[in-house]
Amino acid sequence: MxxxxxxxxxxxxxxxxxxxxxxxxxxxxxxxxxxxxxxxxxxxxxxxxxxxxxxxGQHNHTNEKPSLSIIQTIDNLRQTVCSNVSKPITQIYNEILSTYRQNNGTAELVPMFDMLRSTLYRDRATVLPKLPHSLHRLILPNVFIKNLYNENMLFCDKKRPSRILGFASITAIKQLDLPDELQKESVKRQLANILSLPLLPINKIIAAFHDAADSLVIINRNFQTFVDYVEKTYITSPKFNPVNWNHYNTLSNRPRTNNQ
Ligand SMILES: [Zn+2]
The missing domain is CATH 2.20.25.240 (N-terminal domain of TfIIb)
Structure with missing residues (x-):
């Protein structure tokens, strides 16, 4: 190539x-x-x-053959691009080249990044799938569709007009023993309020969560397990606290309102 x-x-x-x-x-x-x-x-x-x-044809001249140390450096670059996939390729190039220059001086011509770019990105593509250009092109590997019991978790994958993915296990929903309640409009509304928490300004999240949680538990005490889970996982957990999942500041077209 x-x-x-x-x-x-x-x-x-x-x-x-x-x-x-x-x-x-x-x-x-x-x-x-x-x-x-x-x-x-x-x-x-x-x-x-x-x-x-x-x-x-056959070249009738000698070419500028790179030295063994350059060949080894390029080989090292190509391997690192595949083994350290979370690091940007340009950063790997700059780090490896700067180490090379420290050890070998600057006398020898080193291939510019542009000369290696397509090779390095192709190398990385052999270990990483392509980034989807749109949500419609997002492919969910099986490992993300099933849970640890090999039960289907993806219950909704609606493509149009917008991609909507829904994950839940049927067993877990049955364990909550709430199938009748889930038909009620008031329950659907409060669940939608909880699912919409990422869209609220961050200082409104906790109050909105408790409002929805209280309403659900008043309708049926069995919602307590679900409410506790959401609170433990997304509200009080240091790992997934609201700062990490809040999207209020990333919403670009927010409806304008005069209400403060
Ligand atoms: Zn030639």
Whole structure:
């Protein structure tokens, strides 16, 4: 595979197997011919839709072979990109290159990030799935759909008009012994209030939670287990406290109101 060396104006050169190529011509059928930057050399690459189609010729010159330490550094980069997936690729590049320069000085030309970019991102893509561009493209792996008892947890996956995911286990709902109550509009309203807590300003959350919780327990004492669970997990827990799940400040199109 080749790497494009980009400037702000777009790709200006291609690096492929230790040689550089410049764009010679673009054909009407969509293919592009890149020729070796060594003027006396007739080697060329034919590329269509960013895929290398044909490699022509043998180079009649020696190329700038990188030293063993550079090859090892690039190899280290490629491995680190896959083993340390939570670290940004540019940061890994900068750290490894700065260590290399400290140990080897700055005399030797080191490949610029742009030359390695596509290789490193492709390497990382082999261990990480692609980020979805929209909620519709979000794929839920099986491990997130089942619970530890291998019971289905995803009971709702509505695609349109907006993606809505709902998770609950049927066994847990049955244990609450509240199927009749769940049909009541007043219960549905209070449950919706609890589910909407992330949308409230953070200083209103605790009061709103207690209002909804009290209403539910008054309707049926069996709601106490559910209310206690929500309180323990999302209100008082230092791990998932409201600061972590509050979305009030990330809502971009909030209905405007004069009420303060
Ligand atoms: Zn050549």
């Amino acid at each position: 080749y790497s494009l060396i980009r400037t702000q104006k777009g790709p200006t050169a291609i690096y492929f197997e230790n040689n550089f190529y410049r764009l010679q011509k673009q054909n009407k059928n969509g293919t592009k011919r890149w020729v070796c930057t060594n003027r006396s050399c007739s080697c060329s690459l034919l590329i269509k839709d960013e895929r290398l189609q044909i490699v022509r």
